[in-house]
Amino acid sequence: MKILLIGYGKMGKTIEQTALAKGHQIIGKIDHSNTQELRKYTAANTDVAIEFTHPESAFSNISYCLTQGIPVVSGSTGWLDKYEQAEALCAENKGAFFYASNFSVGVNLFFHFNEYIASKMKDYKEYSVAIREVHHLQKVDKPSGTGITTAEGILSSYKDLSGWVSDNPEEKTKLNIASEREPDVVGTHIVTYSSEVDKIELGHIAHTRAGFAEGAVMAAAWLQGRQGVYGMKDMLNL
Structure with missing residues (x-):
């Protein structure tokens, strides 16, 4: 997969290591220093975005991905007052959105x-x-x-x-x-x-962040070819 990382803190770096170890490609890394570069990425060059950022930026990042047709996996917290808007955007754009407060x-x-x-x-x-x-x-x-x-x-x-x-x-x-x-x-x-x-x-x-990263990369792969809003219960059949 061609993965765009939105958020490159501790979690983003761990996801990068996990994804590369599984043979995936990291095509971009967006953090607070280069937020404007997000606009370079579309469904034409990105298979999936994995988004771990702050509450104030999460919904904007998710919205951009959904309107551009980029499947997005998000683990950001603190923004869920806008979750229904994200669901509506996903439906409107026939997109794919996977959210979990924890991917372990x-x-x-x-x-x-x-x-x-x-x-x-x-x-x-x-x-x-x-x-x-x-x-x-x-x-x-x-x-x-x-x-x-x-x-x-x-x-x-x-x-x-x-x-x-x-x-x-x-x-x-x-x-x-x-x-x-x-x-x-x-x-x-x-x-x-x-x-x-x-x-x-x-x-x-x-004990480590590895379990979270494994789950996020697993969700990104599982989301390929799907349409709609999903979570860990869907992927794990719980």
């Missing part, structure tokens, strides 16, 4: 088990539920996209909770997501069910 196969199995456990635990009111996520100091958004996806999986069963809240454990009507930022942490997510007598935990701890 292990994390997506964690999401799957999280939803199942929540569907059972909702009947045991003596247990309170909370989420804790830990990332590196450069992580801009709080809570993480993975933390939000984890919360949504729980909220689909916990109808008595009105949504999620960030770093406010005193808000009892919402699911609290505690966010911590520490040096050299790739990503940790832990769901805890606590009662007066015991505690149940489900967690995922990433």
Whole structure:
């Protein structure tokens, strides 16, 4: 595949290494220093774009790709208030869009088990539920996209909770997501069910970014020849 990388930070560099090792070609690397060069890339010279940028630029990058007929895989977080607009753009342009808050196969199995456990635990009111996520100091958004996806999986069963809240454990009507930022942490997510007598935990701890990069490149290859909006559940058949 001819891959355009939009975003060339830690994640972009890891994706580059993974893609090259698999025999793919990196035809361009866009970051904050050369954003204007994005306009050079179209469906005529690009098989797929893999986009990992900041919340303020993600939707613009995705929109450009969709209007140019470039299939786009995005892992950017913090922009999902415009997700429905991206879906509409994809449909309007008969494009291909793959979004995941986390591309790790292990994390997506964690999401799957999280939803199942929540569907059972909702009947045991003596247990309170909370989420804790830990990332590196450069992580801009709080809570993480993975933390939000984890919360949504729980909220689909916990109808008595009105949504999620960030770093406010005193808000009892919402699911609290505690966010911590520490040096050299790739990503940790832990769901805890606590009662007066015991505690149940489900967690995922990433040791390297390689799992995220593998999943993103896998998604880029899977998206070839498809049309529509997809996610990890589609690719992994979960």
